[in-house]
Amino acid sequence: MGMDPARIHHLARLSRLAITDEEIPRLVLDLTRILEHVGTLQGVETPSFLENRSAIERREDNPLPSQTTDLLSLSGGCIQTATGERFVRVPTVVDKDS
Numbered sequence: 001m002g003m004d005p006a007r008i009h010h011l012a013r014l015s016r017l018a019i020t021d022e023e024i025p026r027l028v029l030d031l032t033r034i035l036e037h038v039g040t041l042q043g044v045e046t047p048s049f050l051e052n053r054s055a056i057e058r059r060e061d062n063p064l065p066s067q068t069t070d071l072l073s074l075s076g077g078c079i080q081t082a083t084g085e086r087f088v089r090v091p092t093v094v095d096k097d098s
Contacts, residue, residue, distance in 0.1 A: 003031040 008027045012019045019027065079087045 003028045003035065 005024050005028060008019070008024055008031070011017075011031075081087070
């Protein structure tokens with residue numbers, strides 16, 4: 001899958017990036033090359049990795065007690081519902097119109 005200016009504009013809009021028309025040709029070339037490299041990597045066979053994946057050491061999961069309650073009480077913006085659930089009210093950071 002190659003890149004074209006329409007896809008670049010679409011990705012920029014989704015990423016909320018401001019790009020100029022002068023940047024489009026370079027981005028088309030760069031992203032096309034990246035996608036070609038990814039395509040090359042997808043064709044690489046890795047059977048030895050798949051055979052050895054069970055041999056990878058994994059750390060033991062030791063969960064610690066949560067500090068959520070303390071953080072909520074310190075926030076000052078904590079809202080508690082009738083059912084006892086707690087939420088933190090935060091300001092809106094995304095413009096709904098964009």
